[in-house]
Amino acid sequence: KAGVTQTPRYLIKTRGQQVTLSCSPISGHRSVSWYQQTPGQGLQFLFEYFSETQRNKGNFPGRFSGRQFSNSRSEMNVSTLELGDSALYLCASSWSSGSPSYNEQFFGPGTRLTVL
Amino acid sequence: DQQVKQNSPSLSVQEGRISILNCDYTNSMFDYFLWYKKYPAEGPTFLISISSIKDKNEDGRFTVFLNKSAKHLSLHIVPSQPGDSAVYFCAASARIGLRGSQGNLIFGKGTKLSVKP
Numbered sequence: 001k002a003g004v005t006q007t008p009r010y011l012i013k014t015r016g017q018q019v020t021l022s023c024s025p026i027s028g029h030r031s032v033s034w035y036q037q038t039p040g041q042g043l044q045f046l047f048e049y050f051s052e053t054q055r056n057k058g059n060f061p062g063r064f065s066g067r068q069f070s071n072s073r074s075e076m077n078v079s080t081l082e083l084g085d086s087a088l089y090l091c092a093s094s095w096s097s098g099s100p101s102y103n104e105q106f107f108g109p110g111t112r113l114t115v116l
Numbered sequence: 117d118q119q120v121k122q123n124s125p126s127l128s129v130q131e132g133r134i135s136i137l138n139c140d141y142t143n144s145m146f147d148y149f150l151w152y153k154k155y156p157a158e159g160p161t162f163l164i165s166i167s168s169i170k171d172k173n174e175d176g177r178f179t180v181f182l183n184k185s186a187k188h189l190s191l192h193i194v195p196s197q198p199g200d201s202a203v204y205f206c207a208a209s210a211r212i213g214l215r216g217s218q219g220n221l222i223f224g225k226g227t228k229l230s231v232k233p
Binding site: 004033035041042043044045048056058090092104105106107108109110 | 150152157158159160161162165205207220221222223224225226
């Protein structure tokens, strides 16, 4: 069974640009969550999508957005990039977020974004 | 305001000895806790979890202890092996509403474990 895949793995952008990251969940998983990992803040929750609907959202500015397609694949978009957006962006999938056992999310390898 | 705290950024232990990683939380609504392990250039992988109705959960060399009154949990690895060297994240979630779904995970900043041969 294939794991969670994220593309691209590495990305370099300049300030002011926008970027789109992609995540393909494990087959059958309907929930996709996105996290930002930085050395200073650790892992921070961005948002969660379930059945094409954003179900939960963390405390990030509106420049961070996402969507989920009917096949559960998800994209995350960051507009007007800032230097502080440099981070590892992780995607995680699970069956659903409706039961404690299903909170055992499976993570992808992440996309390393560098903003110059 | 950090709801999940891992106060030790790093820990070094000798192979064969016990590794104890600690985690404190502030939100009394958290009712489900997990530990993840992360190697460089890889995403975190689920290690072990515990529900708030329990105070201990064991899986092979890994045991998680939960002390609800102290809002503290710990991960014990016995015996520690060099392959256990990684960053360990503690995470917690709370149920949304009386019969609501489990909320999303709040992570600590991680503890880097080094197991020396």
